Amino acid sequence: MFWETFRRGRWSLFTFGLAxxxxxxxxxxxxxxxxxxxxxxxxxxxxHIVFEQIYPFCFGIAVLAARGAPARLYALPVRTSTLVVxxxxxxxxxxxxxxxASAVVLNAIF
Numbered sequence: 001m002f003w004e005t006f007r008r009g010r011w012s013l014f015t016f017g018l019a020x021x022x023x024x025x026x027x028x029x030x031x032x033x034x035x036x037x038x039x040x041x042x043x044x045x046x047x048h049i050v051f052e053q054i055y056p057f058c059f060g061i062a063v064l065a066a067r068g069a070p071a072r073l074y075a076l077p078v079r080t081s082t083l084v085v086x087x088x089x090x091x092x093x094x095x096x097x098x099x100x101a102s103a104v105v106l107n108a109i110f
């Protein structure tokens with residue numbers, strides 16, 4: 001299922017992953033340019049936490065679209081609850097990896 005998701009949605013996952021990070025990068029870049037960004041400031045940490053909560057919504061759209069129709073999986077000799085858990089687990093793992101990568105990149109840049 002992972003391979004199929006990445007094959008079907010390779011461009012949309014990449015595009016939405018970048019799109020989820022554009023606004024925080026633009027905002028933090030503007031703050032750096034104005035000299036208003038202090039790494040030890042609690043407001044910057046709060047902005048980073050808020051952006052970390054927005055990433056799953058932006059990137060989750062691409063993950064759900066890349067998974068495809070779940071009806072094709074019901075022919076397998078597996079219970080329906082197992083199929084649902086596997087699909088949600090896959091989506092959660094991909095979104096968690098994107099959130100981790102976004103946090104590392106934003107922390108490295110700013």
